[in-house]
Amino acid sequence: MDAEIIAMLGQDGVTNGAIYALLALALVLVFAVTRVIFIPQGEFLAWGALTMAALESGHFPATVWLLVGCGVLTLAVDGFSATGRRSIGRSLLWNLAYPLALAGLLWGLSLAELPTAARVLIALAIVVPMGPMLYRVAFQPVAEAPVLVLLIISVAVHLAMVGLGLLIFGPEGSRTQPFSEAQFELGSLMIGGHTLVVLAASVVLIVALYLFFDRTLYGKALRATAINRNGARLMGISPALAGRLTFFLAAVIGVLSGLLVAPITTIYYDSGFLIGLKGFVAAIIGGLASYPLAAGGAILVGLLESFSSFWASAFKDVIVFTLIIPVLMWRSLTSHHVEEEE
Amino acid sequence: MNANTQTRAAPGAPSRLSPKLVLGVFLVLLAAAPLVLPEFYVTLLNYVGLSALVALGLVLLTGVGGLTSFGQAAFVGLGGYTTAWLTTAQDLPGWLAFIGSSPWFTLVAGLVITATVAVILGSVTLKLSGHFLPLGTMAWGISLYFLFGNMEFLGGHGGLSGIPPVSLFGYELVNNGQFYYLVWCFVLAALFTTRNLLDSREGRAIRALKGGMVMAESMGVDTSRARMVIFVIAALHACAAGWLYAHLQRFVNPTPFGLHIGIEYLFMAVVGGAGQVWGALVGAGVITVLKQWLQDILPKVFGSAGNFEVIIFGVMMVIVLQRARDGLWPLIAGLVPVREAQKTIDPAATPLVKKPQPPMGETILEAKDVTRKFGGLVANNNMSLSVKAGEILALIGPNGAGKSTMFNQLSGVDTPTSGDVLFRGKSVAGHSSREIAGLGMSRTFQHVRLLPKMTVLENVAIGAHRRGSKGVLPAAWRLDRDEEARLLREAAVQVERVGLKDFMFAEAGSLALGQQRILEIARALCSDPCLLLLDEPAAGLRLKEKQALAELLRRLKSEGMAVLIVEHDMDFVMSLVDRVVVMEFGEKIAEGLPAEIQSNPAVLEAYLGGV
The missing domain is CATH 3.40.50.300 (P-loop containing nucleotide triphosphate hydrolases)
Structure with missing residues (x-):
């Protein structure tokens, strides 16, 4: 193993780590605000990537039908518990009119000729709205349930989404075009343009999230909800809105991570789960609470993965997921009071 | 148990069926099933039994104990692979070859290995608060799955085949009908032992884990041990199911031990009703049969092959958890009106041994200059008090005076920043509430x-x-x-x-x-105990009840019990206690006989804001 290989593995590790960092941030965010451990994060990643792949090959992305279906379901749930005509009107707009309009638009466009930026936007426009819809249908009715119930629901949603993914994308995997084909030489090290795109996108997203939480009213509302749900509610912040907004952000992050990762690895309908879980290992390193620790943990996971795939490729997942054990051990040593769990 | 049936059962109502009768009918049906059902259903029932065994462990772990595990399939795998490897490997060293000579030895070996792994994983993860544990179980669930698939000697992803059948008294169980009885003997034994366990001293401790940990610790229950116990029991059930699976299939590969199957086991427990032993059976039956059925029809509906049943399972779980969090068992139990068996109390049982009570007047509890700071806030400042055997001491003070904090320092729920607490002359500050409970x-x-x-x-x-x-x-x-x-x-x-x-x-x-x-x-x-700490015992009582309570406390006092009481009801306190300690802003402002306290200017100032 020479310096060149180390540099190459390091580059791989940091690239993947940046993506895990994004996922870890989203997981920490969702958990802090809604207490949901967001297992389906990986499905947003996979659906984003596969929608992009469909757009690139000029196919009509089947995720649009899922969006329409999700919208109808959300509308139905809204309809059963509607409080006013205005809320139904809004629900109709977002859950029925929007998906159908999007489907019509895509039907009219010749997908194969779109520029990359437009594809990215379309992929986001299709998959991201399913985040808040998912919150509305699966989690909002039980928002006050114990963490463990929310977790089991989360796992159930993940399973259903994997099944749907198989149904609409089939068992074949896809890889998408890198955002940049450029190659840069740095001494003896070749740096791929896509690596830089991934790093830049991650940094931009992280900074944007920071600004959102620090400078905007909605961001502050989410932070308030994360710190004290009841207090925030008494100050007029709707927990339902906070939940939907959080799921929206998580879906954006999920889809963007999917777009970033798809040129590096072939993505299958069920790839999201393992990638998402690695984000989890990172988030757990941060105790599901600290954003910088989670990001640091993500880079660590990425590096560990790339180096272990060099030494013992068959065992790379074993090694990554076993990392969680010393981390948990360290966590359990630092907390020793008997707590009530609910 | 059977919370639901109990509320509806008017005990002894003649229209209700005796539990023994219902159980008997169930056993007869179970025994007759392979004789009358076609082969296909017998096979299906075998798999229901295997799953029920795992789900039963989860009922204990998740439903009763409140610990969620997605990784049980990995323990099934440990049981399956242990026996598969030991019974099929060719050139093992002598003692391993001896173990491999009979599936019964490999069952024991599998249980030992699983218990060891469970103890190691448990000691790492069980201390963690709620959600870390299930995440941890996912992680090791995946790790073990990949290990099974990547170990050369375990046959990689291809698995191991040629596993010998189990023989019982020299009689080989080779077909499904014969194996059926073995599977269901295991399931019934597990059901029986789990039900017994829950109805016992340890069982009450286990049932206290969900929502009663602080209470259980201060009643002297070692909750971390109880958590470990149910974790290991659940793992052992899973391991036994794996052993049965290996000898039923006569072949193992990693697929049935993956995380998704682990999730399915948890679903079984939740769908059936995670708090009920019979829920495991219902859940395993429903999910196994449904899976079989969906795997038949869904590919025809969707026109391609794949695990589409997970879509239905996922949606079903969301609905069950949103609408019927107690699962299906309570609904089924409502259909069969079984009489609830009431516990019998045997008045002739030998009384428990009592500790000798300390002599009247001995100082039982002594707090010396106890200070507790939370950051900049001083909740207790230099608090001293003492209680003697045969004395009732009241700790009173306005809201926010620091009485409950003081209580927590004394009982070991919290640790003083400085100062000491002596219980019968021994320092107990910083000791766990469990140890302190043990002292009396x-x-x-x-x-x-x-x-x-x-x-x-x-x-x-x-x-x-x-x-x-x-x-x-x-x-x-x-x-x-x-x-x-x-x-x-x-x-x-x-x-x-x-x-x-x-x-x-x-x-x-x-x-x-x-x-x-x-x-x-x-x-x-x-x-x-020789010391009772009572935190606002009279709150919410009616006058008669208060009088009865005061009478009880006086009687305890005359028997030599020391009592420390925090109470707001001044009539109750002043007519009952021997001495009073008054707190305000974390400090002691007065101490003395009730009559003295009632006329103490500092106390009047604290309560009435200056007179």
């Missing part, structure tokens, strides 16, 4: 902490936890009945003593708040 201090809580679904009798019996010693195995096989009768007798005595005799078998959650406070006193008394 027992308490009640300001916010009532009891297990609302358990009966009054059982709640009180938790107090006697440390006075019994029979562990999990004797409980599972009913070798603990002598001790159990003595514990229940003691609990019944205390329930009667505090005047709750009429509610002995009622659910604790159905009592009025005042009665629940009294129940807490009975539970505290059940631990045979």
Whole structure:
């Protein structure tokens, strides 16, 4: 193993780590605000990537039908518990009119000729709205349930989404075009343009999230909800809105991570789960609470993965997921009071 | 158990069926099934049985104990692969080859290996708060799965084949019909032992894990040990299922031990009703049959092959958890009106041994300059007080004076920043509330902490936890009945003593708040203490009840009990106690006889804001 290989593995590790960092941030965010451990994060990643792949090959992305279906379901749930005509009107707009309009638009466009930026936007426009819809249908009715119930629901949603993914994308995997084909030489090290795109996108997203939480009213509302749900509610912040907004952000992050990762690895309908879980290992390193620790943990996971795939490729997942054990051990040593769990 | 059936059952109503009859019919049906059902259904029932075994472990772990595991399939894999490897590997060293010579030896080997792995994983993850544990189980679930698939000697992803059949008394179980009886013997044994376990001293401790940990610790229950116990039991059930699976299939590969199957096991427990042993059976049946059926029809509907049943399972789980969080069992139990068997109390059981009470006048508890700071806030500042045997001391003060903080320092729930707490001359500051309970201090809580679904009798019996010693195995096989009768007798005595005799078998959650406070006193008394710490015992009581409580406390005092009481009801306090300590802003502002306190200017100032 020479310096060149180390540099190459390091580059791989940091690239993947940046993506895990994004996922870890989203997981920490969702958990802090809604207490949901967001297992389906990986499905947003996979659906984003596969929608992009469909757009690139000029196919009509089947995720649009899922969006329409999700919208109808959300509308139905809204309809059963509607409080006013205005809320139904809004629900109709977002859950029925929007998906159908999007489907019509895509039907009219010749997908194969779109520029990359437009594809990215379309992929986001299709998959991201399913985040808040998912919150509305699966989690909002039980928002006050114990963490463990929310977790089991989360796992159930993940399973259903994997099944749907198989149904609409089939068992074949896809890889998408890198955002940049450029190659840069740095001494003896070749740096791929896509690596830089991934790093830049991650940094931009992280900074944007920071600004959102620090400078905007909605961001502050989410932070308030994360710190004290009841207090925030008494100050007029709707927990339902906070939940939907959080799921929206998580879906954006999920889809963007999917777009970033798809040129590096072939993505299958069920790839999201393992990638998402690695984000989890990172988030757990941060105790599901600290954003910088989670990001640091993500880079660590990425590096560990790339180096272990060099030494013992068959065992790379074993090694990554076993990392969680010393981390948990360290966590359990630092907390020793008997707590009530609910 | 059977919270639902109990509320609907008017005990002894003639229209109800005897539980023994229902169980008998079930057993007969079970035994006759392979004789009358076609082969296909017998096979299906075999798989239902295997899953039920795993789900039963999860009922104990998740439904009763509140610990969620997605990784049980990995333990199934440990059981399956252990026997598969040992019975098929060719050139093993002598002693391993000997173990591999019979599946029965490999079952034991698998159980030993699984218990070891479970203890290691448990000691790492079980201390973690709620959500870390399930995430941890996912992680090791995946790790073990990949290990099975990547180990050369375990056949990689291709697996191991040629596993010999199990023989019983020289008779080989080769077909499904024969194996059926083996599977269901395991399931019934597991059901029987789990039910027994839950109805015992250890079982009450386990049932306290969900929502009653602080209470259980201060009643002397080692909750981390109880968590480990159910974790290992659940793992062993899974391991046994894996062993059966390997010898039923005569072939293993990693697929059935993956995380998704682990999730499916958890679904079974939740769908069936995670709090009920029979729920495991229902859940395993429903999911296994549904899966079989969906795997038949869904590919035809969707026109391609794949695991589409997970879509339905996922949606079904969301609906069950949103609409019927207790699962299907309560609904089914409602259809078959089974009479609820009531616990019997044996008044002839030998009374439990009592610790000798300290002599009257001995100083039982002494706090010396106890200070507790939370950051900049000084909640207790240089607090000193002492209680003697045969004395009732009241700790009073306005809201926010630091009484409850002081209480927590004394009872080991919290540790003082400085100062010392002496219990019978021994320093207990910084010791766990469990140790302190063992020394003879027992308490009640300001916010009532009891297990609302358990009966009054059982709640009180938790107090006697440390006075019994029979562990999990004797409980599972009913070798603990002598001790159990003595514990229940003691609990019944205390329930009667505090005047709750009429509610002995009622659910604790159905009592009025005042009665629940009294129940807490009975539970505290059940631990045979020499010091009682009572946090606002009279709140929510009616006048008659208050008088009865005062009468009880006087009687305890005359027997030599030391009592420290925090209370707001001044009439109650002043007519009852021997001495009063008054706190304000974390400090002691007065101490003395009730009459002195009532005319103390500092106290009047604190309560009335200056006169």
